[in-house]
Amino acid sequence: MQHVSPVREPLVTGGKSYHDVTQDVCRQVEAAPNVRWMAALSVALFFLGVFLYSVYRTLWYGIGEWGLNKTVGWAWDITNFVWWVGIGHAGTLISAVLLLFRQKWRSSINRAAEAMTIFAVICAAMFPVLHMGRPWLAYWVFPLQNTFGSLWVNFNSPLLWDVFAISTYFTVSLVFWYTGLVPDFATIRDRAKGPIAKVAYSLLSMGWTGSAKHWSRYETVSLILAGVSTPLVLSVHTIVSMDFATSVVPGWHTTIFPPYFVAGAIFSGFAMVLTLMLITRVVFKLEDYITMEHIALMNKIMMITGSIVGVAYITEFFIAWYSQVEFEQYAFINRATGPYWWAYWSMMTCNVITPQLVWIRKVRYSIPLTFVLSIIVNIGMWFERFVIIVTSLHRDYLPSSWVMFSPTIIDIGIYVGTMGLFFTLFLLFAKFFPVVNMAEVKTVLKYTVDNGPTYTGHDPHHDLIHKPTTHGVPANAPVNYNKHD
Amino acid sequence: MTKRFALGIFDDEDVLMHAIENVRAAGVKIYEVFTPFPIHGIDDALGIERSRLPIAAFFYGMCGLAFALWMQIYMLGFDWPMIIGGKPHIALPAFIPVSFELTVFFTCHGMVITFYAISKLYPRWRTPVLDVRSTDDKFVMAIEINESTDLNNLSKLLRENGASEVNEKEMTKN
Secondary structure, rough: OOOOOOOOOOOOOOOOOOOHHHHHHHHHHHHOOOHHHHHHHHHHHHHHHHHHHOOOOOOOHHHHHOOOOOOOOOOOHHHHHHHHHHHHHHHHHHHHHHOOOHHHHHHHHHHHHHHHHHHHHHHHHHHHHOOOOHHHHHHOOOOOOOOOOOOOOOOOOOOHHHHHHHHHHHHHHHHHHHHHHHHHHHHHHHHOOOOHHHHHHHHHHOOOOHHHHHHHHHHHHHHHHHHHHHHHHHHHHHHHHHHHHHHOOOOEEEEOOOHHHHHHHHHHHHHHHHHHHHHHHOOOHHHHHOOHHHHHHHHHHHHHHHHHHHHHHHHHHHHHHHHOHHHHHHHHHHHHHHHHHHHHHHHHHHHHHHHHHHHHHHHHOOHHHHHHHHHHHHHHHHHHHHHHHHHHHHHOOOOOHHOOOOOOHHHHHHHHHHHHHHHHHHHHHHHHOOOOHHHHHOOOHHHHHEOOHHHHOOOOOOOOOOOEOOEEEEEOOOOOOOOOO | OOOEEEEEEEEEEEHHHHHHHHHHHHOOOOEEEEEEOOOOOHHHHHOOOOHHHHHHHHHHHHHHHHHHHHHHHHHHHOOOOOOOOOOOOOOOHHHHHHHHHHHHHHHHHHHHHHHHHHHHOOOOOOOOOOOHHHHHHHHHEEEEEOOOOOHHHHHHHHHHOOOOOOEEEEEOOO
């Protein structure tokens, strides 16, 4: 089947058989909800309530409920939008880019990461829609003639590009995620005891039987979806950054924005994946599937993208000085030393300095440190969006219109509320859907086979690696691992 | 229509791969193989033709691109020309993002809908499965049998090639 590397760490530990994978992943779906899950869901639902109340206030009394003013025409709404969209990117990156690069370690985390993408994009979409003030007219953003005549939408506007980018991104991610879920739904269906579960998962699995022909097509579909999702995910955040970059506001009008935003998105996305995975693996007892190796690899990606973001911050400063445009220069000096200096330096500390700790092996392999780090990065990336948006807007060309922005309780309520929405969706997903892609994990399972003493493990966690084991393989089977590689 | 199948149950995919080669070499036609996960090279062993889905995907993508360009050029260039930022009516560079997104949109959805349609996958109340363990950890080779089939020989062939069980099952195909 696959070549067993003598130097690489096993992807799944604990000597699992195929049946063990099914058992371990289905356990959570089949068991009655436990107290911890119920408690978490209650907290999430409370924040969902906060969200609904804030939305009601916004829609009933208008956008005046937000702290926006004449100069700062968008602040928390666009900050949160860009932040959530960015978080979503890691899921697609894990499922698409790592699939193209044949990174097999993605298999145990891609399902949850893709779910995270979808829920994050749902949260992100809330902000532009609410900022419209009259969301029931949201269909105006689509190319439909308006009610007064044959006037069309403006295809020259990055805000309209966003509409196309986000809707394509959302639907494509959803389809990609669902198609990957179908075989696993079939597994749950075939194990289901109750009549309701049988019918529900039968509907969800669309009659999947796992025939070789279907698998062959399924793999083709996954590969092409990955191939088109990879440029798609880059395009989405590029277009989001163009919302700013195509304007002439000092601090926004920079060509570095597209790659810098994409790197930032992957950075915050991986931080969120880490946060979620560290909790998921403990709560669902999936330590053998989401191993320390996975955490270290995700940490490394987070550090690399964090470094790219750091370079981007410095480049921005350099270019502001080098451009000799006084407004541009002022915008950056104001960011670092003006009234929002604390936001700027929080961003610098959280995004540039702390991720560098990942260079230390002990940090990379430490669960508490990784958890703290991932939260810090998420905070830092939120500040990055805030700094870019608010510090550029609150002082631009005309000193007489300079103002300070402060959020209202409704602004905060909507932001915190989307967390409630996100976690409600994620908790429901984790209860009723398989969190780990069983079919894909089974394909990489034979990596755990250690054929001899060639493997030199240095990590004491893997107590199994020195034992010659042949998990899932009958002793008398004619095994030839290199044959179909 | 009711069909009868002999089911060879295998515990390992490598054993299954050898069995497929040997069973086909013995001149027995394999109706279908059910596995819990995709197996590398099984399409070659079974003689499954390469899927033409990539061609379909390319076609859908081209449709999306053509549609996007037509839409933008017609709407902003001819139906209601507007001067926006002093740019020409048909500002092709500005049309690139939407054209790209719609190309991807059409490619993905067209291909996925085609995939479900040709594989006859759609939501249904109950799914008949030949052996429920084939979605868990067993690899099932189904061979259609009729009156002229020598079951003993078939069973022997499967067992000799590593099948841990050989079962018989009837299934009503709708």
